[in-house]
Amino acid sequence: MTQPTSTEPRRALTLRDVSEASGVSEMTVSRVLRNRGDVSAATRERVLQASRALGYVPNKIAGALASQRVNLVGVIIPSMSNMVFPEVMTGISSVLDHTGLQPVVGVTNYLPDREEAVLYEMLSWRPSGVIIAGLEHTAAARAMMAQAGIPIVEIMDIDGQAVDSAVGISHRRAGRQMAEAIIASGYRRIAFMGTQMPNDFRAKKRLEGFEEALRRNGLALVDREFYDGGSALLKGREMTAAILRRSPDVDFLYYSNDMIGAGGLLYCLDQGIDVPGKVGLAGFNGVELLDGLPRRLATMDACRREIGQRAAQIIAARNQTADLEPEVVELFPTLQPGDTIRQF
Amino acid sequence: MTQPTSTEPRRALTLRDVSEASGVSEMTVSRVLRNRGDVSAATRERVLQASRALGYVPNKIAGALASQRVNLVGVIIPSMSNMVFPEVMTGISSVLDHTGLQPVVGVTNYLPDREEAVLYEMLSWRPSGVIIAGLEHTAAARAMMAQAGIPIVEIMDIDGQAVDSAVGISHRRAGRQMAEAIIASGYRRIAFMGTQMPNDFRAKKRLEGFEEALRRNGLALVDREFYDGGSALLKGREMTAAILRRSPDVDFLYYSNDMIGAGGLLYCLDQGIDVPGKVGLAGFNGVELLDGLPRRLATMDACRREIGQRAAQIIAARNQTADLEPEVVELFPTLQPGDTIRQF
DNA sequence: TCGCGTTCCGTTAGCGGTAACATAGCGCGA
DNA sequence: TCGCGCTATGTTACCGCTAACGGAACGCGA
Numbered sequence: 001m002t003q004p005t006s007t008e009p010r011r012a013l014t015l016r017d018v019s020e021a022s023g024v025s026e027m028t029v030s031r032v033l034r035n036r037g038d039v040s041a042a043t044r045e046r047v048l049q050a051s052r053a054l055g056y057v058p059n060k061i062a063g064a065l066a067s068q069r070v071n072l073v074g075v076i077i078p079s080m081s082n083m084v085f086p087e088v089m090t091g092i093s094s095v096l097d098h099t100g101l102q103p104v105v106g107v108t109n110y111l112p113d114r115e116e117a118v119l120y121e122m123l124s125w126r127p128s129g130v131i132i133a134g135l136e137h138t139a140a141a142r143a144m145m146a147q148a149g150i151p152i153v154e155i156m157d158i159d160g161q162a163v164d165s166a167v168g169i170s171h172r173r174a175g176r177q178m179a180e181a182i183i184a185s186g187y188r189r190i191a192f193m194g195t196q197m198p199n200d201f202r203a204k205k206r207l208e209g210f211e212e213a214l215r216r217n218g219l220a221l222v223d224r225e226f227y228d229g230g231s232a233l234l235k236g237r238e239m240t241a242a243i244l245r246r247s248p249d250v251d252f253l254y255y256s257n258d259m260i261g262a263g264g265l266l267y268c269l270d271q272g273i274d275v276p277g278k279v280g281l282a283g284f285n286g287v288e289l290l291d292g293l294p295r296r297l298a299t300m301d302a303c304r305r306e307i308g309q310r311a312a313q314i315i316a317a318r319n320q321t322a323d324l325e326p327e328v329v330e331l332f333p334t335l336q337p338g339d340t341i342r343q344f
Numbered sequence: 345m346t347q348p349t350s351t352e353p354r355r356a357l358t359l360r361d362v363s364e365a366s367g368v369s370e371m372t373v374s375r376v377l378r379n380r381g382d383v384s385a386a387t388r389e390r391v392l393q394a395s396r397a398l399g400y401v402p403n404k405i406a407g408a409l410a411s412q413r414v415n416l417v418g419v420i421i422p423s424m425s426n427m428v429f430p431e432v433m434t435g436i437s438s439v440l441d442h443t444g445l446q447p448v449v450g451v452t453n454y455l456p457d458r459e460e461a462v463l464y465e466m467l468s469w470r471p472s473g474v475i476i477a478g479l480e481h482t483a484a485a486r487a488m489m490a491q492a493g494i495p496i497v498e499i500m501d502i503d504g505q506a507v508d509s510a511v512g513i514s515h516r517r518a519g520r521q522m523a524e525a526i527i528a529s530g531y532r533r534i535a536f537m538g539t540q541m542p543n544d545f546r547a548k549k550r551l552e553g554f555e556e557a558l559r560r561n562g563l564a565l566v567d568r569e570f571y572d573g574g575s576a577l578l579k580g581r582e583m584t585a586a587i588l589r590r591s592p593d594v595d596f597l598y599y600s601n602d603m604i605g606a607g608g609l610l611y612c613l614d615q616g617i618d619v620p621g622k623v624g625l626a627g628f629n630g631v632e633l634l635d636g637l638p639r640r641l642a643t644m645d646a647c648r649r650e651i652g653q654r655a656a657q658i659i660a661a662r663n664q665t666a667d668l669e670p671e672v673v674e675l676f677p678t679l680q681p682g683d684t685i686r687q688f
Numbered sequence: 689t690c691g692c693g694t695t696c697c698g699t700t701a702g703c704g705g706t707a708a709c710a711t712a713g714c715g716c717g718a
Numbered sequence: 719t720c721g722c723g724c725t726a727t728g729t730t731a732c733c734g735c736t737a738a739c740g741g742a743a744c745g746c747g748a
Binding site: 089126147 | 356399401402403404405406408409414424425427430431433434437446448449451464465467468469470487488491492493574575576577578579580581606607610614632633634635636637638
């Protein structure tokens with residue numbers, strides 16, 4: 001037996017090293033390490049011991065090239081820092097963990113060009129599937145996905161045309177529903193606050209649905225405010241202050257996400273404003289943060305975890321059974337009225 | 345020119361396809377696509393056109409195997425959902441973006457065995473480096489990192505022995521500092537709230553440093569409370585309520601993270617408790633969430649972004665220049681007293 | 689004893705790129 | 719005109735592993 005040489009990593013170990021150390025062919029070592037094919041218990045043990053003793057780590061690059069199989073699933077999302085995608089990731093992982101597939105994350109910062117670049121980079125690793133947020137992509141990105149020959153699942157949104165499969169909610173409908181609930185509770189002078197980001201298509205669709213429902217009821221937004229960057233909670237406070245100063249007669253504040261909604265809520269409570277009597281508030285997403293607020297903000301959960309799970313299931317299924325049809329899965333968010341909408 | 349066959353992805357394209365379409369050798373195509381070696385402007389253009397027309401995406405698996413170079417950096421962190429690691433990721437990306445290196449994230453959920461598995465999986469892709477949170481790992485994980493022959497940077501913490509390089513702060517010292525500031529402000533009956541997690545070594549070290557400083561001043565914690573799971577903001581409220589009920593004479597609440605600290609602060613304000621007169625509060629991390637709170641929680645920023653940047657810089661430098669020495673970089677968090685510690 | 693199916697393991701030929709070297713063609717000074 | 723040194727391109731030999739097939743050794747029923 002050679003020296004363990006724990007301090008000298010020099011050349012990376014290969015199957016050949018393990019094969020020599022255990023006196024069998026490389027192929028047999030490969031079989032043992034992948035649990036594939038018949039190997040006697042005795043040799044298996046011998047190989048495993050040699051492998052462990054040497055500290056051998058298989059080279060998946062070579063393996064993937066030879067077998068034409070990669071156990072990676074690309075996940076492309078716009079951001080990691082806003083509470084919503086981490087939960088999607090949790091859903092994805094919870095399903096993938098049982099399948100031998102592994103998620104690899106890429107972040108686009110809501111930039112279409114960056115999305116295209118990340119996608120290109122991912123596809124160049126020949127993953128078993130791709131999960132990507134949204135239905136809006138550059139033409140080139142769309143073409144790449146169509147050509148890739150692997151399952152693609154577009155998540156979060158279903159208001160549009162999917163390249164392949166899709167799992168999400170209708171943000172337009174979500175906006176509409178919230179507007180209807182607000183109107184039904186008797187509010188009439190409604191203002192909106194949201195992000196500046198031109199590429200947050202889902203927020204945009206929610207607002208469209210919201211305004212459409214207002215219009216159908218003979219109403220329109222009385223004021224609106226946008227922000228970008230910075231602490232969302234703080235921005236929520238600031239925008240709310242600005243709106244209430246500018247339009248003191250508003251009776252409802254609709255926020256495009258819970259974080260700024262929470263900021264707005266804290267501001268209103270600070271100011272001693274009667275919530276939901278004088279002013280009602282609502283956000284979107286159903287983040288667990290809200291559970292700790294002094295009053296529960298009205299919101300709609302976006303089914304984030306389930307979206308992740310369903311998307312991962314589609315990839316996994318398509319990977320096991322070829323020729324499955326693309327599918328579009330619509331989920332339905334539930335409205336959580338909380339304590340910031342008047343109840344009758 | 346053959347049909348574009350936009351609907352028929354069948355067999356994946358290879359260099360050969362592009363080579364045939366453009367009438368040059370595969371090697372030349374490879375050179376063009378990697379911008380390496382001399383190629384005449386004319387052929388370069390021809391190759392690029394053919395490549396684009398076909399929608400060719402290089403196979404990095406084959407490329408990596410042949411060149412023995414992989415532009416990936418493994419990043420192994422315990423969680424994505426607690427505000428702290430996303431910012432580390434931002435720091436890492438901001439540096440790596442300029443280097444051609446790409447981060448690949450793995451999440452361990454604070455489980456050592458899972459960390460070992462994730463590390464094994466990552467190393468099997470032969471990355472150019474690994475950034476991993478913490479200094480505590482299984483023996484096998486430690487051995488793998490020592491053997492890997494690539495730069496390894498352990499981040500967040502420097503209270504311990506690094507395998508290779510490290511970038512972080514001393515959590516023990518951070519705890520000590522906070523305790524000293526609290527004591528200096530005249531608080532004496534101090535309680536602690538934190539996570540249950542036995543594997544959050546950094547939180548544990550902060551508490552150790554904190555208690556040590558108390559001891560040196562003839563003090564000890566008068567009460568403590570632990571939680572796990574659930575909405576941190578809510579847990580902060582609940583634990584704070586429990587402590588104040590159980591030990592009504594406490595005059596300071598030290599939280600192991602800002603999120604539960606924020607929950608505690610909201611609770612105290614709800615209850616009309618005089619903060620910081622009757623009760624002072626402090627957290628840890630310096631999350632931007634705090635900016636939106638009605639009162640600014642005392643905290644210490646953990647240098648998260650800078651940790652990510654420095655770690656990425658080390659990997660990038662080691663990748664360019666072989667034989668650089670391992671380094672341990674200590675960063676120094678600053679105490680932000682906010683509005684929840686008495687000032688004289 | 690023969691034949692045949694099992695079990696177990698080895699051999700061969702790539703996977704799709706790239707490093708390293710080979711070579712063709714050209715300009716240009718002696 | 720020759721030959722040298724470029725530049726632009728092609729050829730060859732892998733990288734480390736696995737699919738597919740081959741074959742030895744053995745057991746067992748006829």
